[in-house]
Amino acid sequence: MPTMNMIQAINSALDVMLERDPDVLLFGEDIGYFGGVFRVTDGLQAKYGKNRCFDTPIAEGGIIGAAIGMGAYGLRPVAEIQFVDYILPAYDQLVSEAARLRYRSGGEFWAPITVRSPYGGGIFGGQTHSQSPEALFAHVVGLKTVIPSNPYDAKGLLISCIEDDDPVIFMEPKRIYNGPFNGKHDEALKNWAGDPSADVPEGHYTVPLGKAAIAREGKDATVLAYGTMVHVAKAGIEDSGVDAELIDLRSIVPLDIETIVASVAKTGRCVILHEATRFAGFGGELSALIQERCFWALKAPIARVAGWDTPYPHAFELDYLPGPGRLAAALVKVMED
């Protein structure tokens, strides 16, 4: 089986879907001729032509609006927003059109679009190249939101997203495009090669939406994470010495609440980790759901480790992005609570 990093795995998913389904189209800023700023679409225009993989002007509202129209007409567009921070000009189209078309047409029309977009911190991108706005999408009824943490899942989930008949936001953790993040910024990136999840089949396969993965089994506490933070969680759990179970959510909406409930019912303790700001972040929803369903099993208050409630700063990135130390401290604390 070939070894792939995240970029290659996503490229492979797009390649497979362009090959299988003539209605699949790729477009976005710099993705055609240039192959994308992160090289995710490298080679696809050369292989499938300018009709199927093409450049757009810098016009996010127009890109997503047009994708929705294409989808309603029967195509299966996969649009790239170069950084998820730039999706906001298109937010109106996503909320008022993509997410609502099926409902307001009584099931007559819908937009089977996939919006791929790199998200998250760790590359010193400052305010406009580092954010994690998954809660903005999760809150919108009618949208799905998917966030992979490794190459195998990235490919299988992306294929599921493209085949899905609902609008899906596929957020790509750019910090781990080239290698898993061990949570330590000052160390060089490890290559994905050697990681079992980098063994990626060449052909078509899917990873279902709404199914979490148990990334590490444990009995004393449950850690919930997704994307880049799955890797921080692994390191943090090791450092803490707590025998924690790590659940990689993989999709935020639909959410695999059963897997979460089963784990927390077993461990009685839970720490939620995300890099987005804490207040009204997705961790708040997770925490409420767990409290509703596992209240009598809980042995300690649910803890959240998240980005600080400030705009993403230029100078303080290392303090801002949650690292293994903060997770380990939270784990130790929930064990004492």
Place this chain on the structure above:
Amino acid sequence: MAKPASSRSRKPAAGTAAPAPADHNRERPADPKPYQASKEELLEFYKQMLLIRRFEERAGQLYGLGLIGGFCHLYIGQEAVAVGIQSALTPGKDSVITGYRDHGHMLAYGIDPKVIMAELTGREAGISRGKGGSMHMFSVEHKFYGGHGIVGAQVSLGTGLAFGHKYSEDGGVCVAYFGDGAANQGQVYESFNMAALWGLPIIYVIENNQYAMGTSVHRSSSEDRFYLRGESFRIPGIQVDGMDVLACRGATEEALAWIHAGKGPIILEMKTYRYRGHSMSDPAKYRSRDEVQTMRETSDPIEGIKKALADAGIKEDELKSIDAEIRKVVSEAADFAETSPEPVAGELYTDVLVEQY
């Protein structure tokens, strides 16, 4: 917003002008003439362009050394645009707003290179106290409204600044810079319409360096003569050689005359070129080395002004001493940016809202 508004009771000046008749021979600005610069002015242009060039080269080096992180967009090649235009403005009266490629515009507005460089390295002494970085810098004193990372956003903000000038009758003009790529954002046209409708004092400067990241103009723009982009809003436009500082200044004079005569917004399309990658991590696979080399050899704005300097009788020695002086200024800025302290952790939580968040 920077300062409290002086008065809320004044009547809005906008919206009162009678609509222009739908004639097809409407008034246009005159063809601009190259600016007739005095010897002192020529020297000043040279100094400023060289300062930007050397500053940006040094920023590139600091980036290579890991002292600057993340995104850093250099202005090398485009110096004549900001220097030519801003030399015609009155700092403290006219306002300037631009995108993320902002170091040159700040230097051309006389902002201290030290505090700019210290912002790039994320230090306490940086002009945004290390919290903004390369793309997000501001100066109240100079009416420099940033430094914006979201492509196209500054065009609408600039339109609001121009409204502010008109409303407060301060005689100022806003210069809103944006790129050929940004010119395709929808909000640009929403802004054009409002500016023309309300007769706002604004120069929309399209810095057409022929690429938006890895995408050339012909792959992104159905109308690549950007100076025509205001036509359906009755905003006239002028195309300018953006590699010639005297042409840039001359066109700005014409634009200012148009605005000061109360004729509303105007567009300047500056044909220019960036020598370096889009940002520091640009594989530059979308254009040939030859193309870049040819531009450098045939159109360089700094080499270009040297001819005018020689004609004005300025000796090579004088230029050499200017070079040395500028190298010193840039070295001092770099030393300052490397050695000044990082912000204290408490700063993370200031400036989120008026009160501590």
